[in-house]
Amino acid sequence: MTLNRRHFIELAAASTAVTAFSSTAARAQSDDTIRIGIAANNPRHSDPNQTTQGPDNWAVEQMYEQLVRPEDGRFALTPEDYLPVLATEWSVSEDAKTWTFKLREGVQFHRGYGEMTAEDAAFTFLKAKEFGTSRVIFANIADAVAAGPYELVITLLAPDVNFLGTTVFSLNANIASKKAYEEIGVEAFTTDAIGTGPYELVRFDAESGLYLQRFADYWGEPAKVGNIECLYIADTTARTLALVSGQVDMIEAVRAPGWIDSILQRDPTLQIDMTVPGSFNTLHVNLTRAPFDNLLVRQALMHAIDRPTVSQALAPMGGLLVGLQPDFFPPNLTTEELPEELRYPYDPERARALLAEAGFPDGVSFDALCSQREDYSSTMLIVQELIRPAGFNMNLIIGDHTAYHADNRSDKNTLAMHASSYPPIPSQLYIQQLYSKAEVKADGSGGGNYSHYGVAIPGVDELIEQALSATNYDTYLQLCRDIELQVLRDLPLIGLSTLSYTMVRNSRLELGYEVQSGYARWRLHRATKA
Secondary structure (H helix, E strand, C coil): CHHHHHHHHHHHHHHHHCHHHHHHHHHHCCCCEEEEEECCCCCCCCCCCCCCCHHHHHHHHHHCCCCEECCCCCCCCCHHHCEECCEEEEEECCCCCEEEEEECCCCECHHHCCECCHHHHHHHHHHHHHCCCCHHHHCCEEEEEEEECCEEEEEECCCCCCHHHHHHCCHHHCCCCHHHHHHHCHHHHCCCCCCCCCEEEEEEECCCEEEEEECCCCCCCCCCCCEEEEEECCCHHHHHHHHHCCCCCEEECCCCCCHHHHHHHHCCCCEEEECCCCEEEEEEECCCCCCCCCHHHHHHHHHHCCHHHHHHHCCCCEECCCCCCCCCCCCCCCHHHCCHHHCCCCCHHHHHHHHHHCCCCCCEEEEEEEECCHHHHHHHHHHHHHHHHHCEEEEEEEECHHHHHHHHHCCCCCEEEEEEECCCCHHHHHHHHCCHHHECCCCCCCCCECCCECCCECCCHHHHHHHHHCCCHHHHHHHHHHHHHHHHHHCCEEEEEEECCEEEECCCEECCCCCCCCCCCCCCCCCEEC
16 A cells, blocks of 8 residues: 555656646647556557456457457346347257257458358357366357358357356357468467457557557447557556557556546546456465365464454455345355355454464464465455464565466465456356366466365365256255355355446547446547546
């Protein structure tokens, strides 16, 4: 928190020195270009099947499209909420294993790569199944075939009543040109995007960012602003100064306590856009490391973390998790509905008693790795202070964000915080963070189950598989409730808080819709500049 305040003091002094430049820059800035300040050092990918850092998805979102998507600015809370995009209609078999999509005719790929057909769509889904960053999501696909130039049939190994949300609206399901992919090659395609979206790639600069222009042959309503520049500015102060001086139109916010108040004090006309719930901040408890292999210790930890305080400290971006989901997301579980023993109210004395019962009357001390990125470090520093009175002495080792994720994937952490955005499809989180098949491995080849749940102790694999195989949505929701309750009994994973993904923009830029929820990226084809 001190670091952020110091940055803003420095920013105030620096901005005074560039006042004359700022007004000139703002006037000179083309009204036909939207410039985004991205919180990363440099771009890595423009292929949606290979994106490994979230900031790259801002450009991907403008250049590619899925078969269906929710209304701009929100998640689809039910399967009925999805709208046609590259598909005009779809149907599902009674067993929820065969999905048929009628594709929009006349859709053109960028740079003259021709009309999109069902061959391209089938190729996209099979490619995502074979390799890419979300293979586990696409593993349920048995086959994807073109039943004609404009009809795609996808068969599943197991039923999926949420297929539109679990798979079709995922990043990796953005439709790519098969011809372009084969001509350009796997390596080159990484930085040479060919999609159907309202913007096409003009230049991929490995140092500065991605430069896009309006796609003249777009099938839908043309983008209102002609160009988008995704500029990579990792330094918080530099990114903020770029916004207040008018050099960029919008920036990724710093998701740390007090930052929004600070930036609005600098310029109260700035507009704040936040997705709710945003990131799910979860805490993996490594079940293979003493003393956390003891359930009593894990119960003590739950009583030691005042979760409402965590979310309040991160206000206005922070929100509550009942278990692993907010109460307005499926399975719509509220605290009042939980059995009393699974509510875990903040109670340091109860936590100390549980530690003593577990054989640790003097408390426990341990090391935990943490990312230096503000949302991670702020949250974990709050947790560190909250659990100290209960007898947990956590030594936080704070380091580089990329290295932190590599260490987590190599099973080097004791309490590993993870932040990821999820749609209202709870089984996605369960698959990625609780499923035994996603167990972390010391060689880095495993998945995101950093707790070893389902391996070190019995888990919820059977319930997950039943939920994934449900052919009725109500049955699916009940199974998700059962998973939530079992996780609260076993405590391999703790829901700390949600944290809204936040952008700050100049008041001259209007998005054309209200941001309510959604992934950490949104489309800009409806945006205008005053």
